[in-house]
Amino acid sequence: MSTPLDALFVKVRTENRAALIAYIPAGFPSQDGCKKMIKAFVDGGVDAIEIGFPYSDPVMDGPTIQAAADQSLAQGTGAAEVFDALQYATQLGVPAVVMTYWNPIEKYGVEKFAQSIADNGGSGVITPDLTIEESAEWKTAVEKIGINPIFVVAPSTTDSRLAQVTARCSGFVYVASLMGVTGTRTSVSSGAPDLVSRVRAVTDTPIAVGLGVSTREQAKGVAGYADGVIVGSAFINKIIEAKDEAAGIKAVQELAEQLALGVREGR
Amino acid sequence: MTTTQDLAGHFGPYGGRFVPEALIGALEELDAARIAAQTDPIFIEELAELHRTYTGRPSIITEAKRFAEHAGGARIILKREDLNHTGSHKINNVLGQALLTKRMGKKRIIAETGAGQHGVASATAAALMGLECVVYMGEEDTKRQALNVARMKLLGAEVIPVTSGSKTLKDAINEAMRDWVTNVETTHYLLGTVAGPHPFPSMVRDFHKIIGEEAREQVLQLTGKLPDAVLACVGGGSNAIGIFHRFISDEGVRLIGLEAAGDGVETGRHAATITGGSPGVLHGNRTYVLQDENGQTIESHSISAGLDYPGVGPEHAYLHDIGRAEYRAITDAQAMEAFAILSKTEGIIPAIETAHALAGAMQVGKELGPDAIILINLSGRGDKDVQTAAQYFGIPL
Numbered sequence: 001m002s003t004p005l006d007a008l009f010v011k012v013r014t015e016n017r018a019a020l021i022a023y024i025p026a027g028f029p030s031q032d033g034c035k036k037m038i039k040a041f042v043d044g045g046v047d048a049i050e051i052g053f054p055y056s057d058p059v060m061d062g063p064t065i066q067a068a069a070d071q072s073l074a075q076g077t078g079a080a081e082v083f084d085a086l087q088y089a090t091q092l093g094v095p096a097v098v099m100t101y102w103n104p105i106e107k108y109g110v111e112k113f114a115q116s117i118a119d120n121g122g123s124g125v126i127t128p129d130l131t132i133e134e135s136a137e138w139k140t141a142v143e144k145i146g147i148n149p150i151f152v153v154a155p156s157t158t159d160s161r162l163a164q165v166t167a168r169c170s171g172f173v174y175v176a177s178l179m180g181v182t183g184t185r186t187s188v189s190s191g192a193p194d195l196v197s198r199v200r201a202v203t204d205t206p207i208a209v210g211l212g213v214s215t216r217e218q219a220k221g222v223a224g225y226a227d228g229v230i231v232g233s234a235f236i237n238k239i240i241e242a243k244d245e246a247a248g249i250k251a252v253q254e255l256a257e258q259l260a261l262g263v264r265e266g267r
Numbered sequence: 268m269t270t271t272q273d274l275a276g277h278f279g280p281y282g283g284r285f286v287p288e289a290l291i292g293a294l295e296e297l298d299a300a301r302i303a304a305q306t307d308p309i310f311i312e313e314l315a316e317l318h319r320t321y322t323g324r325p326s327i328i329t330e331a332k333r334f335a336e337h338a339g340g341a342r343i344i345l346k347r348e349d350l351n352h353t354g355s356h357k358i359n360n361v362l363g364q365a366l367l368t369k370r371m372g373k374k375r376i377i378a379e380t381g382a383g384q385h386g387v388a389s390a391t392a393a394a395l396m397g398l399e400c401v402v403y404m405g406e407e408d409t410k411r412q413a414l415n416v417a418r419m420k421l422l423g424a425e426v427i428p429v430t431s432g433s434k435t436l437k438d439a440i441n442e443a444m445r446d447w448v449t450n451v452e453t454t455h456y457l458l459g460t461v462a463g464p465h466p467f468p469s470m471v472r473d474f475h476k477i478i479g480e481e482a483r484e485q486v487l488q489l490t491g492k493l494p495d496a497v498l499a500c501v502g503g504g505s506n507a508i509g510i511f512h513r514f515i516s517d518e519g520v521r522l523i524g525l526e527a528a529g530d531g532v533e534t535g536r537h538a539a540t541i542t543g544g545s546p547g548v549l550h551g552n553r554t555y556v557l558q559d560e561n562g563q564t565i566e567s568h569s570i571s572a573g574l575d576y577p578g579v580g581p582e583h584a585y586l587h588d589i590g591r592a593e594y595r596a597i598t599d600a601q602a603m604e605a606f607a608i609l610s611k612t613e614g615i616i617p618a619i620e621t622a623h624a625l626a627g628a629m630q631v632g633k634e635l636g637p638d639a640i641i642l643i644n645l646s647g648r649g650d651k652d653v654q655t656a657a658q659y660f661g662i663p664l
Contacts, residue, residue: 055562055563056432056563056564057432057437057438057441057549057550057564058441059286059287059441059444059445059448059550060287060445060448062445063431066431070431070432073563078560078561078563079561102285102548103547103548103549103556103558103562104561104562104563105562106547106548106562107547107558107560107561107562108561108562128287129285129286129287129548129551130285131283131284131285131286131288131291133275133283133284134283134284134285134553151288152287152288153288154287154288154289155289156288156289156290156291156292156293156451157288157289157291157292158292161288161291165288176287176288176289179289179448179449179450179451179452180448180449181445181448181449
């Protein structure tokens with residue numbers, strides 16, 4: 001099996017650069033607005049898109065993404081909107097995945113969720129609070145359907161556990177650059193290169209780094225040692241700060257263009 | 268019969284660990300520390316000494332003869348956890364976890380609190396042991412429980428009002444988890460109930476099971492028999508597991524947990540997770556959850572801040588499914604009636620949380636009749652609730 005996401009990482013390796021991956025919650029700032037932002041991502045040079053499933057209790061997320069999720073949930077966003085946004089992104093020709101806390105998957109039905117990802121052209125799912133110990137049913141489902149299960153590892157993850165977690169991953173390994181929640185930081189954690197090299201030592205799966213990346217310079221720095229650069233809160237901030245939707249779209253596309261340059265300058 | 272969890276903290280299909288990978292190291296460290304402590308005579312004696320000279324254990328039992336007239340004439344025996352230092356059962360767990368914090372070499376504890384009882388207990392233990400203490404409390408709860416906020420501050424803790432989500436206990440837990448992910452190297456998350464990721468449900472139960480161990484001996488001594496039923500209120504479920512656990516193997520003893528029905532389970536405005544919820548994942552474990560069709564947590568409602576939680580400990584979920592324990596729901600009105608009756612018949616003002624168990628006893632006593640012996644965990648005292656109760660009963664302040 002090979003997903004569009006797998007193919008993307010083959011391609012960026014041949015181009016000797018990192019992939020730019022952008023995050024937006026479904027239904028934010030509205031379902032229609034979300035699609036416009038996805039279009040702006042693609043127009044700005046984003047290589048792959050993460051559609052967030054907004055959740056009532058997002059313990060891995062900082063204030064920016066919490067606020068976006070709250071706004072989206074208040075408009076009634078659910079699984080239907082998540083898959084709608086996913087389909088929109090994949091029909092624009094970019095690989096796309098869903099990022100979701102575990103309970104919405106369990107409530108929807110584990111195998112059914114994986115099937116809906118595939119049916120809407122999605123490549124995989126990032127599950128930030130699913131531990132490998134609890135992932136047996138998920139493993140069976142993703143293998144049967146043929147999508148990428150993407151787990152998150154952290155600086156505190158031991159080498160032996162990195163081997164176990166990455167063995168369950170395909171598509172890419174999501175490296176959390178620091179101990180903390182999502183949100184922009186003035187600098188990317190100095191621990192990130194070390195963690196990436198520890199992950200490289202145990203797997204050939206591509207590695208994407210997230211948490212705290214918001215500028216072209218930071219993207220350039222991360223692209224020097226990782227296969228993918230994930231940006232979320234920086235885009236959400238642009239949308240929140242914009243005076244109207246048109247200004248938000250413009251700001252998102254401009255930031256994407258800058259970051260797309262950054263991921264090509266790292267090596 | 269046993270409900271002892273497996274090594275990964277499962278109670279049947281419930282429990283386990285659903286957390287960011289960043290926390291796995293800390294949970295493993297904690298699990299190792301608490302397992303080592305369980306068999307370390309120095310730790311065991313240190314905790315026992317604290318309970319003797321600081322908590323005031325063993326807590327006494329009181330037979331409530333005048334209250335019994337409102338409970339079908341059954342013999343009603345109260346396990347007086349309200350007489351513990353800080354006024355509730357919560358101190359049992361915080362002293363244990365604070366000692367573990369020191370053993371792990373950490374200097375800072377964080378805690379969540381609903382009614383404020385766990386926050387006060389955590390601030391107390393931190394003061395006693397020289398630890399820095401930060402308590403997360405829903406903004407809504409800081410208003411309902413202003414007295415406890417002041418107590419925590421007097422004890423030297425920092426109280427951070429949580430303004431996200433529903434601004435209640437579940438959001439305080441979210442905020443504490445975010446703090447923990449960020450500061451896990453220096454900080455222990457002193458979780459206050461039998462929920463959360465493994466090992467919390469097992470560890471917190473083990474620190475509270477002394478309640479049932481003492482009560483079983485005391486009831487045997489007083490009556491010569493085991494009780495027919497053991498009752499406790501259930502929010503997260505720590506005081507209930509504490510008194511139930513020793514009785515689980517006594518198959519003739521009914522275990523009855525009383526959840527908060529708020530305005531009534533049928534109104535949707537309640538906190539009766541087992542009665543009105545469904546299996547799901549919340550705050551790091553699989554258990555019964557109040558949730559919608561998308562798996563989003565539904566806000567709970569109860570007059571009692573300490574029971575106002577949309578999840579429940581995974582061991583309770585399992586005890587329910589296997590039929591070893593029963594769970595009933597008590598409305599705000601039923602709880603407040605029992606609150607008033609106990610105050611006026613026994614001279615004991617209970618916590619509103621505890622009043623749910625008392626209301627349950629009024630039902631169960633009538634069902635079982637005058638020959639029955641009913642043991643109730645009087646988990647907390649009502650000083651903190653005087654304002655809420657005065658408002659409810661129209662007493663001018």
